[in-house]
Amino acid sequence: MSRFSPKPRVLALAAAFLLSVTLAGCGTTHPPTEAASSKDKTLVQEAERVMQVLKHNERAISGFSRLVQRWQEAGLARPDVHPRSVGRQLLAVWSGLQGQWLVDPSFNLVNEVSEAFRRLSGQRSMEAKPRLDELISQF
Template sequence: MESTTARARKTYAKTVERRSAIARAALDVVLEKGHRALTTSEVASRAGMSETAMLYHFPTRDHILVAAMELADQDSRTLLTHEFLGSEAEKDEWPPRALASLSSEEVAVTRLFFALSAEAVNPDHPARGFLKDHQERAVAEFAGGIQRRQHEGLALPGLDPQAAARKVVAVWSGLRMQWLINPSFDVASEVAHAFKAITGQQVMEAQRRIAGVISEL
């Protein structure tokens, strides 16, 4: 006879599988049609279950949109991890252009992100927890990148990595928002330029050039 623990594990696995299917179906709708066109009935149909069963896992449309955004965030983090964490190929142009250009390629996801960001200012909105975690991860990862560049002599040594990272995240978000409204500029280049200005990369590069000239005298 199957034990209680075994049954519980099967139930948990089935729940995870269903939630994943719903999130993937919702993200597919967002990518194809945009988040405003998403309906619970279509997501349920694509996920292969009844709407009632789907709403058991995600009680509202907002919860479903958050699940789609979480999945998109996970996908993009998987794609960008190698570059984002400081590959040699991107050392001179950190953050990687892919970090910003992804916003241009996946406009529908970026629109969803900012729509949820606006709602997340309300304490009871389901997006609040996701956005809080997302911001904290982004700041921590940017801060880690800044610290590495300080060790490499590519960022000001006296810079507070956390404070600088918060500024970078703010600029990154603001530029993407501007781009959504008026995509007449290269957001990737603007993000890279802002990052260099905030971290003092130009100053460090100038100092290295001066030191190189002095060493040759």
């Protein structure tokens, strides 16, 4: 079960506050006009979309964080990296690469994202560590 970190909660509260202020600003003592109702519906839809994006991002960051933690436990990721930070960075890289790929699909998106994950988690350095330790022990 994913938990919202404080920042998305603050953003959600800010969006709800702005929506309520905007809706209150549209209201008068007269019945709402068709234009005001349409504007209200649009604002509600935008607030719902913001919440969907926040929830999606939180699920993605949490999932990537858990993956980094499992890799750390297995000795495949550097122990000094912060899983949540790597999760957030990977979501940013994924989103950016996906946007580039939509414009220019000439590169392999899966390979690029996989390489970014290895670099961010330090996987390659952890894979090389036993070989380096072996070399060092020979001296």
